[in-house]
Amino acid sequence: xxxxxxxxxxxxxxxxxxxxxxxxxxxxTFLIILQVENMLVSxxxxxxxxxxxxxxxxxLERKNVDRVLATTGLFVFLGLxxxxxxxxxxxxxxxxxxxxxxxxxxxxxxxxxxxxxxEGKLKPLQSTGIKFSLSDKIKEQLLPATEHFxxxxxxxxxxxxxxxxxxxxFAFFMIKDGRHFSRNLLALVPNNLFELTxxxxxxxxxxxxxxxxxxLMEAGIVGLVTWLGLLIIKxxxxxxxxxxxxxxxxxxxIGPVIGIIPALLLAMINGLSPFDMSMLLxxxxxxxxxDAAFIIPVVVAKIVDLHPVTVIVxxxxxxxxxxxxGMLISIPVASAMKVTIGTIFRYLTDYRV
Amino acid sequence: xxxxxENIFKKDSDSKDLMHILSENYLFETxxxxxxxxxxxxxxxxxxxxxxxxxxxxxIGVGMYLIASGSVDILVEGIPAEKLEKQTVFVTRLGxxxxxGELSLVEENGRRTATAVSSxxxxxxxxxxxxxxxxxxxxxxxxxxxxxRLSEVLGKRLKETTVKVTELKRELRIQTEKV
Numbered sequence: 001x002x003x004x005x006x007x008x009x010x011x012x013x014x015x016x017x018x019x020x021x022x023x024x025x026x027x028x029t030f031l032i033i034l035q036v037e038n039m040l041v042s043x044x045x046x047x048x049x050x051x052x053x054x055x056x057x058x059x060l061e062r063k064n065v066d067r068v069l070a071t072t073g074l075f076v077f078l079g080l081x082x083x084x085x086x087x088x089x090x091x092x093x094x095x096x097x098x099x100x101x102x103x104x105x106x107x108x109x110x111x112x113x114x115x116x117x118x119e120g121k122l123k124p125l126q127s128t129g130i131k132f133s134l135s136d137k138i139k140e141q142l143l144p145a146t147e148h149f150x151x152x153x154x155x156x157x158x159x160x161x162x163x164x165x166x167x168x169x170f171a172f173f174m175i176k177d178g179r180h181f182s183r184n185l186l187a188l189v190p191n192n193l194f195e196l197t198x199x200x201x202x203x204x205x206x207x208x209x210x211x212x213x214x215x216l217m218e219a220g221i222v223g224l225v226t227w228l229g230l231l232i233i234k235x236x237x238x239x240x241x242x243x244x245x246x247x248x249x250x251x252x253x254i255g256p257v258i259g260i261i262p263a264l265l266l267a268m269i270n271g272l273s274p275f276d277m278s279m280l281l282x283x284x285x286x287x288x289x290x291d292a293a294f295i296i297p298v299v300v301a302k303i304v305d306l307h308p309v310t311v312i313v314x315x316x317x318x319x320x321x322x323x324x325x326g327m328l329i330s331i332p333v334a335s336a337m338k339v340t341i342g343t344i345f346r347y348l349t350d351y352r353v
Numbered sequence: 354x355x356x357x358x359e360n361i362f363k364k365d366s367d368s369k370d371l372m373h374i375l376s377e378n379y380l381f382e383t384x385x386x387x388x389x390x391x392x393x394x395x396x397x398x399x400x401x402x403x404x405x406x407x408x409x410x411x412x413i414g415v416g417m418y419l420i421a422s423g424s425v426d427i428l429v430e431g432i433p434a435e436k437l438e439k440q441t442v443f444v445t446r447l448g449x450x451x452x453x454g455e456l457s458l459v460e461e462n463g464r465r466t467a468t469a470v471s472s473x474x475x476x477x478x479x480x481x482x483x484x485x486x487x488x489x490x491x492x493x494x495x496x497x498x499x500x501x502r503l504s505e506v507l508g509k510r511l512k513e514t515t516v517k518v519t520e521l522k523r524e525l526r527i528q529t530e531k532v
Contacts, residue, residue, distance in 0.1 A: 007404050014402070061491045179487075183397065191405060194397075194479070195415045202483040347413065 015190035022188040042163045044329060046170035051212045053078075054175050071176045075168060110269030200343045204336045211332055218295045219246040222256075222287045229283030233276065236266065245287065251327045252311050256291075260284045306334060371398065374421050374478065377450065380502045388495045395488060397479040401471035410468045414457030416481030423475025424448045428468045446472060455506060458482050 033039045053074055060070035174181075182201065189197045223246025230238035241263050248259035260281075267280055306314070311331065318330025375381045375389050375396070384392065398421070401407060407418060410430050418425075427444040444467060447453055457463055458480075471477075489496030 007402070011402055011405055058491050062493060067491075179394065186397065191399060191401060191407070194399065195408060195412070195481075198397075198481060198483070199413065199415050 015192055018188055018190040019193065022185070022190075025185060025188065038159060038162050038166065041325065042166035042170060044325070045163060045167035046174055047208075048212055048216070049167060049171035050174040050178065051209045052216065053171065054178075054209070055213075057175055068176060071172060075172050079168070114268050196343070196347050200340050203339045203343060207335060207339060208332055211335065215250055218291060219249045221295055222246055222249045222291050225287040225290055226283060229286060230263075230280075233279045233283060235263070235280060235283075236270075241266075245284070249291070251315060252331060253308070254312075254315060254327075256284070256288050306331070306338070310334065370421070371396070371478070374419065374450075378419055378452065379506065380419075380452070380455075380480075380499055383498050383502065384495060388492070388498070391492055391495060392480075392488065392499075395480070395484040397481070397484075399477045399479055401475045401477060403471060403473050403475075405471050407469035407471060407477065408454065408465050410465050412465050413462050414454055414460065414465045416457050416479060416484065417452055417455040418469070419452040419478040419480065420447055420449050421476040421478050422449050423477075424472045425451075425453065425475060425477075426470045426472050427453065428470060429466070430468065441468075455503060456510075458485055458503060459507065 033043050053071075056074060057067060057070045060074070061067050065073075186194070186198060186201070223242045226245040227238055227242035230241060235241070244262055245256075245259040248255040251258070263280060263284070267277055272280065311334075314330045314334040315327050318326035318328075318333070320326070322329070371393050372386075372389055375392060376384070381389060381392060399418075401423070407425060408414065410428075425447045427447065429442045429444055430439050431442060453469060454465070457465070485496065485499065488499065
């Protein structure tokens with residue numbers, strides 16, 4: 001075995017080994033998160049929770065409350081709050097689901113009729129030769145899909161239950177011992193890369209925290225405005241529709257369009273008058289107007305500076321790679337990559353003596 | 354059996370050492386025991402081999418280092434007017450208890466003005482800007498104590514620099530008059 005000949009060689013070899021160990025730990029963690037069932041969603045939710053609850057724990061700590069006590073107290077308080085809310089709303093949710101299940105065939109029939117009407121109107125324009133019935137196809141696909149959804153519901157709920165148990169558990173330790181974990185991980189970084197890595201870590205951490213808090217606030221406001229608007233115009237399912245609008249709003253540009261689709265379908269099936277339809281569109285438009293005119297410029301735009309074309313491309317890549325979860329995490333991941341690449345590039349090129 | 358006991362208590366003794374080193378440093382000496390314990394959880398202990406670079410002149414600085422054991426050489430690279438090649442000038446050798454790089458704690462993306470190289474096996478305690486900001490956010494009274502001391506240090510350094518610049522200017526004027 002060749003022995004290292006100089007001090008520089010020994011230092012370089014040690015740095016290399018430490019770098020491999022550091023990247024190995026990160027890679028292994030990512031592998032576990034991606035491979036173990038429910039782990040990715042649980043970890044993402046835990047991150048979101050820690051970014052929301054963390055600052056509250058810091059405020060309590062500032063008031064001389066012990067960090068462990070503050071974290072435990074907050075989780076117990078939130079846990080009780082969620083349990084009581086769940087207990088009180090469960091019968092309502094259950095009834096809602098049962099009514100949705102019983103009314104699903106009616107809505108499918110409505111969609112089919114709607115498409116049949118459109119088909120009838122399009123018939124004179126159709127060229128001869130190709131005979132294709134869109135309504136029959138939809139009926140064939142939609143009924144089994146709906147039955148499949150309701151038969152799979154217990155499985156989905158079980159998965160949701162696992163995530164809802166794991167995420168707070170992870171979030172608790174992220175807040176309580178997060179600094180300890182990150183310090184131990186950073187201890188593996190070679191000395192020559194330590195300051196650079198620490199700088200990148202903090203920039204990403206700060207940006208993620210601000211981004212998640214801003215996006216959740218934005219989604220909450222959009223959901224609230226939509227809910228109030230739908231209540232005012234007395235539109236059915238205002239609660240679930242506003243939740244859908246809030247969640248889909250987390251996906252930039254495409255999200256609001258996806259969010260309005262269920263409401264439009266319901267409106268078409270129920271045969272809403274043009275006035276009611278325009279009122280429905282107005283509700284969603286006002287929610288988006290408030291979002292675009294006040295929330296995005298004041299809160300979100302300052303945090304993540306990505307070009308609209310980049311945003312769309314990143315969302316498409318996210319959707320193709322990981323579906324809905326990919327669409328939701330694509331922007332924070334892209335901005336983290338931008339921070340990392342930008343800082344490394346500046347470190348390597350903008351070197352002044 | 355002795356080595357077993359040494360291993361069992363190693364972490365605790367390391368931790369006590371760290372507390373002791375922090376308590377003796379000018380920046381942290383006004384802190385109470387519980388505040389020192391809090392700061393101890395924030396800092397980063399790094400070990401350096403002889404000749405290993407801590408940071409280089411021109412790099413973006415993130416924070417300061419306190420020498421727990423060993424020594425660090427401070428070097429400045431400059432281009433003298435009559436030569437084209439870079440010349441490294443030895444400025445000083447710092448020992449246990451000294452600290453350096455503190456300007457980075459208050460600067461926004463400030464560059465290192467010198468290169469720091471460990472001259473022997475050295476243990477450094479890194480205290481960085483994000484750590485200081487976290488202390489200020491989570492425990493403002495501790496943060497204020499550290500920032501006050503940091504301001505005193507920076508003020509003192511500025512005074513020393515002003516005196517040196519004045520001396521150099523006077524010397525330069527004398528030399529010019531002689532010529």
